[in-house]
Amino acid sequence: MPYADVFARSIADPEGFWGEAAQAVAWSAAPSRVLDRDDPPFYRWFPDGELNTCFNALDRHVEAGYGERLALIHDSPVTGTVRRLTYAGLLEEVARFAGVLRDLGVTRGDRVVVYMPMVPEAVVAMLACARLGAVHSVVFGGFAPRELAVRIDDARPKVIVSASCGIEPSRVVPYKPMLDAALDLAAHRPERCVILRREQAPAELVPGRDLDWAEAVAAAEPAGWVPVRATDPLYILYTSGTTGLPKGVVRDNGGHAVALLWSMREVYDARPGEVFWAASDVGWVVGHSYIVYGPLLLGATSVLYEGKPVGTPDAGAFWRVISEHGVSTLFTAPTAFRAIKREDPAAALLGKYDISSLRTLFLAGERLDPDTYHWASEKLGVPVVDHWWQTETGWPVAANLRGLDPMPIKPGSPTVPVPGYDVRVLDSDGRDRAPGQEGAICLRLPLPPGTLPTLWQDDERYVSSYLSQFPGHYLTGDGGYLDEDGYLFVMGRTDDVINVAGHRLSTGSMEAVLAAHPAVAECAVIGVADELKGQVPRGFVVLKSGVEADPQTVCAELVRAVRDEVGAVAALKRVDVVPALPKTRSGKILRKTMRGMAEGADEPVPSTIEDATVLDALRPVIAPDQGR
Ligand code: COA
Ligand code: AMP
Numbered sequence: 001m002p003y004a005d006v007f008a009r010s011i012a013d014p015e016g017f018w019g020e021a022a023q024a025v026a027w028s029a030a031p032s033r034v035l036d037r038d039d040p041p042f043y044r045w046f047p048d049g050e051l052n053t054c055f056n057a058l059d060r061h062v063e064a065g066y067g068e069r070l071a072l073i074h075d076s077p078v079t080g081t082v083r084r085l086t087y088a089g090l091l092e093e094v095a096r097f098a099g100v101l102r103d104l105g106v107t108r109g110d111r112v113v114v115y116m117p118m119v120p121e122a123v124v125a126m127l128a129c130a131r132l133g134a135v136h137s138v139v140f141g142g143f144a145p146r147e148l149a150v151r152i153d154d155a156r157p158k159v160i161v162s163a164s165c166g167i168e169p170s171r172v173v174p175y176k177p178m179l180d181a182a183l184d185l186a187a188h189r190p191e192r193c194v195i196l197r198r199e200q201a202p203a204e205l206v207p208g209r210d211l212d213w214a215e216a217v218a219a220a221e222p223a224g225w226v227p228v229r230a231t232d233p234l235y236i237l238y239t240s241g242t243t244g245l246p247k248g249v250v251r252d253n254g255g256h257a258v259a260l261l262w263s264m265r266e267v268y269d270a271r272p273g274e275v276f277w278a279a280s281d282v283g284w285v286v287g288h289s290y291i292v293y294g295p296l297l298l299g300a301t302s303v304l305y306e307g308k309p310v311g312t313p314d315a316g317a318f319w320r321v322i323s324e325h326g327v328s329t330l331f332t333a334p335t336a337f338r339a340i341k342r343e344d345p346a347a348a349l350l351g352k353y354d355i356s357s358l359r360t361l362f363l364a365g366e367r368l369d370p371d372t373y374h375w376a377s378e379k380l381g382v383p384v385v386d387h388w389w390q391t392e393t394g395w396p397v398a399a400n401l402r403g404l405d406p407m408p409i410k411p412g413s414p415t416v417p418v419p420g421y422d423v424r425v426l427d428s429d430g431r432d433r434a435p436g437q438e439g440a441i442c443l444r445l446p447l448p449p450g451t452l453p454t455l456w457q458d459d460e461r462y463v464s465s466y467l468s469q470f471p472g473h474y475l476t477g478d479g480g481y482l483d484e485d486g487y488l489f490v491m492g493r494t495d496d497v498i499n500v501a502g503h504r505l506s507t508g509s510m511e512a513v514l515a516a517h518p519a520v521a522e523c524a525v526i527g528v529a530d531e532l533k534g535q536v537p538r539g540f541v542v543l544k545s546g547v548e549a550d551p552q553t554v555c556a557e558l559v560r561a562v563r564d565e566v567g568a569v570a571a572l573k574r575v576d577v578v579p580a581l582p583k584t585r586s587g588k589i590l591r592k593t594m595r596g597m598a599e600g601a602d603e604p605v606p607s608t609i610e611d612a613t614v615l616d617a618l619r620p621v622i623a624p625d626q627g628r
Contacts, residue, residue: 001404001405002404002405003401003404003405003407003416003419006266006401006404006419007416007417007419009419010419010420010448011419011420011422014034014035014420014446014448015034015035016034017419017420018034018035018045018258018420018448018449019034021258021259021261021262021449022034022046022049022254022258024258024261024262025051025056025254025257025258025261025297026051026055026056026060027049027050027051027254028050028051028052028055028227029048029049029050029051029227030049031046031047031048031049031230031254032048033046033047033048034046035047035446037446040445040446041445041463041467041472042453042454042459043445043446043447043453044231044252044453045230045231045252045254045255045258045449046230046231046254046255046258046449047229047230047231048229048230049229049230049254050227050228050229050230051227051228051230051253051254051257052130052131052133052225052226052227052228052253053130053234053253053256053257053293053297054094054098054127054128054130054131054225055131055225056257056297057127057130057292057293057296057297058071058087058090058091058094058127058296059091059225061087061299062087062088062091064299066087066272066273066299067086067087067088067091068086068087068088069086069087069273069299069301070084070085070086070087070275070301071085071086071087071089071090071296071301071302072084072085072090072120072123072301072302072303072304073085073275073301073302073303073304073325074118074119074120074304074306075303075304075305075306075307075321075324075325076118076119076167076305076306076307077306077307077312077313077317078167078168078169078306078307078312079167079200079306082324083120085120087299090120090123090124090127092222093120093124093217094124094127094128094131095128095131095222095223095224096217096220096221096222096223097121097124097125097128097217097220098128098129098131098132098222098223099220099221099222099223100128100194100211100216100217100220101128101129101132101134101159101223102132102223103220104158104159104191104192104194104211105158105191106129106132106134106158106159107132107133107134108132108133108134108226108228108232109133109134109135109232109233110134110135110157110158110159111134111135111136111137111155111156111157111158111236112125112129112134112135112136112137112157112158112159112160112161113136113137113138113139113148113151113152113155113157113159113160113161113190114126114129114136114137114138114139114160114161114162114282115138115139115141115148115160115161115162115163115175115178115179115182116138116141116161116162116163116166116175116196116282117141117163117165117166117167117173117175117306118166118281118282118304118305118306119163119196119198119304119306120304121161121163121196121213122138122282123282123291123292123304125161126138126235126282126288126292127292127296128223129235130234130253131223131224131225131226132223132225132226133226133227133228133232134158135155135233135234135235135236136234136235136236137151137155137157137235137236137237137238137248138235138237138282138283138287138288139151139238139283140281140283140284140503140567140569141166141173141175141281141283142281142283142503142567142568142569143283143566143567143569144178144563144564144565144566144567144568145178145179145181145182145184145185145565146182146185146565146566147246147509147565147566147567148178148179148182148186149182149183149185149186150238150245150246151238151246151248152182152183152186152188152190153186153187153188154238154246154248154456154457155236155248155456156188157188157190158190158191158192159190159191159192159193159194160179160183160190160192160193160194161193161194161196161213162175162176162179162193162194162195162196163175163176163195163196163197163198163203164176164195164196164197164198164200164201164202164203165198165200165201165203167198167200167306169307169308169311169312172200172201174201174203176195176201176203176204179193180206192209192210192211193206193209193210193211194210194211194212194213194216195210195211195212195213196213196214197212197213197214228253229253229254230252230253230254230255231252231253231254231453232252232253233250233251233252233253233456234251234252234253234256235250235251235288236248236249236250236251236456237249237251237285237288237391239285239390239391239392239504240497240504240505240506240509241465241497241506241508242495242496242497242506242508243506243508244506244508244509244511244512246506246509247455247461247465248455248456248457248458249285249391249392249394249452249455249456250452250453250454250455250456251288251394251450251452252453254449255448255449255450255451255453256293256394256449256450257293257297258449258450259394259395259420259448259449259450259451260289260293260294260297260394260395260450261294261297261298263289263294263395263396263418263450264276264294264295264297264298264300265298265403266401266402266403266404266419267387267395267396267399267401267402267403267418268290268294268329268331268360268362268402268403269329269359269360269402269403270294270295270298270300270328270329271298271300272298272299272300273299273300273301274300274301274328274329275300275301275302275303275325275326275327275328275329275357276290276294276295276298276300276301276302276303276327276328276329276331277302277303277305277321277322277325277327277329277330277331278290278291278295278302278303278331278332279303279305279309279318279330279331279332279336280331280332280333280365280502282304284365284391284503284504285390285391285394286331286364286365288394289394289395290331291303291304294395301325303321303325303327305321308339309332309336309337309339309340310339310340310342310343314343314344314349315339315340315343315344315349316344316349316350316352316353318330318332318336318340319349319350319352319353319355320352320353322353322355322357322358323353323354323355323357326357327355327357327358328357328358328359328360329358329359329360329362330358330360330361330362331361331362331363331364332361332362332363332502333363333364333365333366333501333502334363334365334366334367334368334369334372334502334534335365335366335501335502335532335533335534336502337363337372337375337376338369338372338531338532338534339532341371341372341375342531342532347379350379350380355380358380358382359382360382360383360384360385360402361376361380361382361383361384361385362385362387363376363384363385363386363387364386364387364388364389364396364414365499365502365503365504366499366502366534366535367490367492367534368384368386368411368412368414369534370411370412373386373411373412374411383400383402383409384409385399385400385402385409385415386400386409386413386414386415387399387400387414387415388414388478388488388490390476390477390478390504391504392451392452392466392474392476393421393443393447393450393451393452394450394451394452395418395450395451396414396418397417397418397421397423397443397476398414398415398416398417398418398421398423398488398490399414399415399416399418400414400415400416401415401416401418401419410483410487412489413483413487413488413489414488414490415487415488416486416487416488417486417488419448420447420448420449421443421447421448422443422444423441423442423443423482423488424441424442424443424444424473425437425438425439425440425441425442425480425481425482426439426440426442426470426473427439427440428440430470430471430473433481433482435481435482435483435484436481436483436484437481438479438480438481438491439479439480439481440469440470440475440476440478440479440494441476441478441479441480441488441490442470442473442474442475442476443473443474443476444472444473444474445467445472445473445474447474451474477493477494477495477497478490478491478492478493478494479491479492479493479494496508496591498526498527498535498537499527499534499535500527500530500533500534500535500536500537500569500570500571501532501533501534501571502534503569505537505566505569505570507524507525507526507527507537507591509566510525510537510539510562510566510570510572511523511524511525511539513558513561513562513565513566514539514541514558514561514562514575516561517541517554517557517558517561518544519543519544519547519549519554520541520542520543520544520554520558521541521542521543521544521545522541522542522581523539523540523541523542523581524539524540524581524589524591524594525537525538525539525540525572526538526540526591526594526595526598527595528595528598528599529599533571536571536572536573537570537571537572538572538574538575538576538598539558539559539562539572539574539575539576540575540576540577540578540581540594540618540621540622541554541555541558541575541576541577541578542577542578542579542580542581543577551577554577555574555575555576555577558575559572559573559574559575576621576622577621578617578618578621578622579614579617579618580611580614580617580618581594581614581618582594582609582610582611582614582615582618583609583610583611583614584606584608584609584610585608585609585610586608587610590606590608590609593605593606593609593615594618594622597615597618597619597622597623598622598623599623600623603615
């Protein structure tokens with residue numbers, strides 16, 4: 001079908017469009033209404049529908065006779081194991097773990113925090129929550145105790161599910177001590193913790209609070225699925241905002257199932273029974289949507305990869321996984337391909353594997369640079385599809401839709417708005433920009449199904465963060481433009497969110513750590529371009545007058561503090577002491593100017609600057625290689 005027709009219908013008649021798409025989902029009570037528009041700017045999809053997402057992801061396929069089809073392949077080069085679970089096998093495990101949670105008193109609407117590495121039990125825990133109508137909140141394993149504690153206090157879980165350790169190529173990362181530390185910091189106390197003990201690290205269980213996963217599962221009876229309202233929350237996923245306090249993005253059950261199923265077919269052109277591999281982590285939105293829910297709702301086989309693109313053991317790891325499991329669709333972040341290209345520029349390792357099963361490579365999470373696009377296209381010989389979206393939307397906003405009639409790819413653009421998303425580029429007064437003119441990328445309300453209905457217990461922040469700047473529109477936080485052909489070009493964030501190796505991080509949370517150091521008077525963290533990771537954070541601090549500590553020692557302490565308090569994933573490796581930070585006359589730090597200087601751009605001196613001489617003092621520190 002031609003894209004233009006599908007898109008036009010989705011915007012002109014969203015009720016008709018999504019009402020039809022909803023027929024692909026199994027409802028325990030079919031919705032009689034598609035969209036509730038009674039309380040703008042809050043919109044609710046399928047308000048009177050009832051369903052169970054776990055039933056749709058598992059039971060439904062087993063009941064249809066596909067119980068022996070593979071649902072999940074856990075490929076773990078870091079442990080040297082591959083584990084395959086059929087739909088029937090995964091259902092059995094999920095039902096039993098749902099029994100564990102039910103016996104711990106978890107019922108519909110209760111929250112369960114999941115802090116786990118890339119093991120099948122993470123998926124089992126998520127689906128078990130969905131089965132009971134409980135709300136999971138998965139926290140990425142690379143976050144440190146303080147970040148975990150903030151999320152625990154916001155979600156207030158009845159139970160936390162965790163593991164003894166994660167495994168990084170260079171080390172075993174003990175998760176259990178981090179969980180214990182987080183619980184020491186958090187004000188909220190969960191009733192119980194269920195701990196998966198992995199053989200690579202022991203875990204001391206706290207008597208009366210902690211349960212051993214294996215023992216609990218052995219003692220449990222399987223639990224059935226419970227119908228929930230389409231508008232009930234399926235999960236909360238915290239994501240970095242502009243402040244240090246993460247935003248709890250809420251996902252509902254009904255709209256999510258409808259949108260993900262639609263996207264699997266029309267965006268990814270994936271088919272039931274095929275092998276779909278999103279090389280990400282269950283702690284990120286890509287993992288939620290395209291490791292867990294999307295492939296399973298479709299009846300495809302999902303690869304859960306516990307490894308890296310390089311170093312586990314080499315830059316041929318991705319090709320091995322594709323050939324060994326017959327992957328037809330691969331989705332990852334450009335940074336993974338930059339890492340492979342850096343180690344094996346000629347892709348010589350490709351010669352060892354048959355990757356003929358691969359039909360399409362999808363990339364997202366950060367800007368796809370032209371070099372990486374051309375390298376991947378040339379070496380793999382399949383279409384390389386850049387697509388753009390965010391935690392809040394839950395599924396692609398702009399893409400080259402592979403399930404519709406082919407559209408040419410323009411390198412540098414994630415192609416066109418996905419049906420359902422009325423993408424607008426606005427100027428500061430909220431007027432549409434002309435083609436080719438940059439502005440704020442916004443989405444006209446209502447957003448399509450599957451996108452965030454609100455932030456967890458914070459309607460006010462939902463409105464103030466996303467909906468108040470341009471009434472009637474959702475503000476994405478990215479800047480960019482639409483060209484004459486309606487192709488979208490995304491230029492990057494216009495706020496203090498940065499993207500490091502495809503991981504979304506807040507400079508605000510790192511600044512909070514730097515500012516807490518007793519020697520620091522003022523600080524700024526900015527994201528600067530990096531060849532491998534896309535962006536990396538850099539910190540700048542002004543020391544308090546009279547501080548006698550050695551600046552180098554302070555900087556090393558600050559790097560350590562960010563690693564300990566935000567997490568290794570923040571990857572803040574460099575902090576510099578500067579005499580002053582450039583500011584506007586109203587006292588706002590000129591971060592954009594600093595970023596430009598750090599990247600070697602010929603930054604104009606902003607007219608709003610308070611003291612232009614500050615820039616001269618900053619230059620040798622921020623961009624020491626410039627002008628030599
Ligand atoms: N648990 C504990 N620690 C973790 C972790 C986890 N789940 N994930 C990452 N870390 C640690 C890493 O070990 C590393 O620690 P180090 O500083 O001691 O080396 C640090 O966090 C930074 O990790 P990362 O940014 O991943 O850098 P890297 O150098 O280990 O790997 C890449 C670089 C490009 C290979 C890697 O980032 C990658 O594969 N990215 C793929 C992109 C991706 O998955 N994006 C998700 C959205 S699609
Ligand atoms: P996350 O919420 O972690 O998925 O991060 C979302 C942000 O990543 C977006 O707001 C963009 O800034 C960036 N991003 C995601 N995909 C792309 C893409 N294809 N091109 C450019 N930036 C992207």
